[in-house]
Amino acid sequence: MNKKITIIDVAKKSDYSLMTVSRAINNSPLVKEKTKNKILRVAKKLGYIQDAIGVSLVKGKTRLIGLVVIDSANPFYAKLIHGIENIAVEKGYHVILFNTNEELNREVEAIKLLIGLRAEGILIVPCQKSHKHLLQLKRNGLPFITISRRIREFETNYILNDNAYGSYIATKHLIELGHKEIAFIGGNKHVSTRKDRLKGYKKALKEQNINIKNKLIIDSNISYSSGAKSFCKILDSGNRITGIVAYNDVVAIGIMFAANERGLSVPEEISIVGYDNIEITKFIFPRLTTISQPLQKLGEIYCNSIINLIDDKKEIVKEIIKPKLVVRDTTANPYDF
Amino acid sequence: MNKKITIIDVAKKSDYSLMTVSRAINNSPLVKEKTKNKILRVAKKLGYIQDAIGVSLVKGKTRLIGLVVIDSANPFYAKLIHGIENIAVEKGYHVILFNTNEELNREVEAIKLLIGLRAEGILIVPCQKSHKHLLQLKRNGLPFITISRRIREFETNYILNDNAYGSYIATKHLIELGHKEIAFIGGNKHVSTRKDRLKGYKKALKEQNINIKNKLIIDSNISYSSGAKSFCKILDSGNRITGIVAYNDVVAIGIMFAANERGLSVPEEISIVGYDNIEITKFIFPRLTTISQPLQKLGEIYCNSIINLIDDKKEIVKEIIKPKLVVRDTTANPYDF
DNA sequence: TTGAAAGCGATACCAG
DNA sequence: CTGGTATCGCTTTCAA
Numbered sequence: 001m002n003k004k005i006t007i008i009d010v011a012k013k014s015d016y017s018l019m020t021v022s023r024a025i026n027n028s029p030l031v032k033e034k035t036k037n038k039i040l041r042v043a044k045k046l047g048y049i050q051d052a053i054g055v056s057l058v059k060g061k062t063r064l065i066g067l068v069v070i071d072s073a074n075p076f077y078a079k080l081i082h083g084i085e086n087i088a089v090e091k092g093y094h095v096i097l098f099n100t101n102e103e104l105n106r107e108v109e110a111i112k113l114l115i116g117l118r119a120e121g122i123l124i125v126p127c128q129k130s131h132k133h134l135l136q137l138k139r140n141g142l143p144f145i146t147i148s149r150r151i152r153e154f155e156t157n158y159i160l161n162d163n164a165y166g167s168y169i170a171t172k173h174l175i176e177l178g179h180k181e182i183a184f185i186g187g188n189k190h191v192s193t194r195k196d197r198l199k200g201y202k203k204a205l206k207e208q209n210i211n212i213k214n215k216l217i218i219d220s221n222i223s224y225s226s227g228a229k230s231f232c233k234i235l236d237s238g239n240r241i242t243g244i245v246a247y248n249d250v251v252a253i254g255i256m257f258a259a260n261e262r263g264l265s266v267p268e269e270i271s272i273v274g275y276d277n278i279e280i281t282k283f284i285f286p287r288l289t290t291i292s293q294p295l296q297k298l299g300e301i302y303c304n305s306i307i308n309l310i311d312d313k314k315e316i317v318k319e320i321i322k323p324k325l326v327v328r329d330t331t332a333n334p335y336d337f
Numbered sequence: 338m339n340k341k342i343t344i345i346d347v348a349k350k351s352d353y354s355l356m357t358v359s360r361a362i363n364n365s366p367l368v369k370e371k372t373k374n375k376i377l378r379v380a381k382k383l384g385y386i387q388d389a390i391g392v393s394l395v396k397g398k399t400r401l402i403g404l405v406v407i408d409s410a411n412p413f414y415a416k417l418i419h420g421i422e423n424i425a426v427e428k429g430y431h432v433i434l435f436n437t438n439e440e441l442n443r444e445v446e447a448i449k450l451l452i453g454l455r456a457e458g459i460l461i462v463p464c465q466k467s468h469k470h471l472l473q474l475k476r477n478g479l480p481f482i483t484i485s486r487r488i489r490e491f492e493t494n495y496i497l498n499d500n501a502y503g504s505y506i507a508t509k510h511l512i513e514l515g516h517k518e519i520a521f522i523g524g525n526k527h528v529s530t531r532k533d534r535l536k537g538y539k540k541a542l543k544e545q546n547i548n549i550k551n552k553l554i555i556d557s558n559i560s561y562s563s564g565a566k567s568f569c570k571i572l573d574s575g576n577r578i579t580g581i582v583a584y585n586d587v588v589a590i591g592i593m594f595a596a597n598e599r600g601l602s603v604p605e606e607i608s609i610v611g612y613d614n615i616e617i618t619k620f621i622f623p624r625l626t627t628i629s630q631p632l633q634k635l636g637e638i639y640c641n642s643i644i645n646l647i648d649d650k651k652e653i654v655k656e657i658i659k660p661k662l663v664v665r666d667t668t669a670n671p672y673d674f
Numbered sequence: 675t676t677g678a679a680a681g682c683g684a685t686a687c688c689a690g
Numbered sequence: 691c692t693g694g695t696a697t698c699g700c701t702t703t704c705a706a
Contacts, residue, residue, distance in 0.1 A: 054683030
């Protein structure tokens, strides 16, 4: 490895003090234009690259943003991450990525590491099994925003779509098509997003005087295969359903697969509504009816918001985005309509 | 923001020198057990968290790994990233993520930033439009491994699957089913992965004395919609094909969608083979026949390898993994067989 | 087994 | 406009 070129090397080579070099590199107006150019030329020739660690130490700023998600490979989060990274780079920040697999100890560990790294802000999908560590963050004044979930126990910054509303219109859509036996499948019980979506589902049923049957409400992990499994569970328990509000698109696709395996055709025999409008939903057959969130844009909003919080700690972020129904090919009138 | 707790605060509070505290925190055997415990207790009570910036500055080590990909939302890379992050955390490294969108200047910028951040190693999907910046990395002795692509212009570390072979068995599979008019769709022309896959495709055709028609070879970006578009292009140019070797699964799924839109049924009227075996391929209808790479594991191999390189710069990584054919439901005998 | 001093690379602050 | 000095938080090195 070549010896590291520091500001001192540039100073020596250019016959200026290291302070003048520092100013030149930071484009300070306090340096004569000519001097600046001379120094910059030397710096370039030597291949000088500013050391971010040195800068961070003295400035106390790292331009690091922590991104803590449960599963970066999940298409929903993957798209969000893409949007977040995009804005981060644009604004001169860097993204450090952590996966928690929905495990509390990994989440706690990630946050500890991020504090140690002096991340300036954190975007996090909390597992919601405990929130002590987040309360701690709050006390420390390290800005964070929860992604697509909401902590109820104390005030935090969050940005999410109106999950109750989204699920409500999804359910209502099925009811209007004539469905009465509608299941709600997927999601982790203790996660706010699921609670909210379940609320919307129940509200829609109640409004139409349709009984809420707990047997038709199933929780699951978020994966294609979990969706498939949960659907089979309902089927095998002998419950007769014609419509499904899936927790999200990934679960919905799993359900579609299982339905197909079991010889049930979608939407003729069973209608399915997803949630999120991930890209693949437009390209599968049949195309999935779903509730749409603007994922890439949402990611950008997240990143812009955390940067705003970093720049001005006083502002509080509480943003709720209205999702909308996208009707495609997985919903139709029930068979015996 | 509470004042930052440093090693000095712990030293004062515990009545030891900051050196002893440092040793205690790093679990040095040079500290008496009792002293260590006392100090650790104080540290915990004060909420001390080791500052990674300070450590990095003096040690010259950051435990940062740069991860530079063209599109982290692409399911192939998303899965790889997940595997990489998993190992990184396990080994005490942190992952900084950059997307390049296949743009050279973003790639160059990302590398510059990573050098500035003193990343210890880089995993990169190079856009391959130029490689000067990578040559520079090599000269600097900053270890890097190219992901799923190979630089031909100079020696680098790489890990990839045997693309030519994978594409060869994909094509051969179609030929054995009786196909003769086989297209190759997707991928960027200047990317090594595509060159290799195209080579395999051509080799299989030649072996069976099937003419290679350049009209049936189409390049494209890597996205569902690009796959769809490219397929339509072939169709609209009046070329009659019965089989398709897709550059990868994402492109293949796009093609399936377009085929469906055009009223062509898969596999009855057209057979399709993908590449990568991303998770969704098992859950769509019809399930995609594809060439399988162990994605999560591959990610873990990448991360382990870069860490090995970081620990011992002398080792060179050149690993080629044999992919295998997974026959599912998108390939069958051609219609007029 | 413990401690003091130097230094990692850069900037803030104060002088000139 | 330019330069000197202290300092960020920690470890290395040397000394006790």
